[in-house]
Amino acid sequence: MNIIIGSDHAGYDLKEVCKAHLLQSGEHQVKDVGVFSRDSSDYPRIAKEVAVAIGRGEYDRGVLICGTGIGMSITANRFKGVRAALCTDVYSAKMARLHNNANVLAMGGRVVGPGLAVEVLDVFLKTEFEGGRHKKRLDLIDD
Numbered sequence: 001m002n003i004i005i006g007s008d009h010a011g012y013d014l015k016e017v018c019k020a021h022l023l024q025s026g027e028h029q030v031k032d033v034g035v036f037s038r039d040s041s042d043y044p045r046i047a048k049e050v051a052v053a054i055g056r057g058e059y060d061r062g063v064l065i066c067g068t069g070i071g072m073s074i075t076a077n078r079f080k081g082v083r084a085a086l087c088t089d090v091y092s093a094k095m096a097r098l099h100n101n102a103n104v105l106a107m108g109g110r111v112v113g114p115g116l117a118v119e120v121l122d123v124f125l126k127t128e129f130e131g132g133r134h135k136k137r138l139d140l141i142d143d
Contacts, residue, residue, distance in 0.1 A: 003028050018063060093124040
């Protein structure tokens with residue numbers, strides 16, 4: 001799977017954990033759009049870069065990490081074709097894919113620990129959209 005990932009300074013450490021996990025699996029290509037340090041940064045810039053790429057269909061899924069994941073998810077969801085889901089547990093990640101066909105996972109580096117984060121990430125990437133009645137609901141959102 002082709003994945004784009006980004007964070008702000010508060011999500012930097014967790015982004016690095018997630019990126020390493022993805023690369024170690026050997027199943028994914030990962031584009032890291034920053035940030036590349038713990039120096040203070042503005043999350044909307046990174047969220048926009050990931051969201052635009054997802055909206056254009058350049059990547060299969062996106063991952064955004066800030067302190068809570070809230071700012072990243074709010075920003076990403078402003079872009080056409082993006083369905084960003086803030087997930088802090090495995091069940092939410094599964095349902096975000098099954099029922100909402102989310103294409104961007106947002107997490108909080110100050111909320112989710114590294115062990116849980118990679119579980120959430122794996123479930124988000126492996127779960128397929130269920131379609132059916134859920135497709136109709138997504139169409140209503142897009143209208």
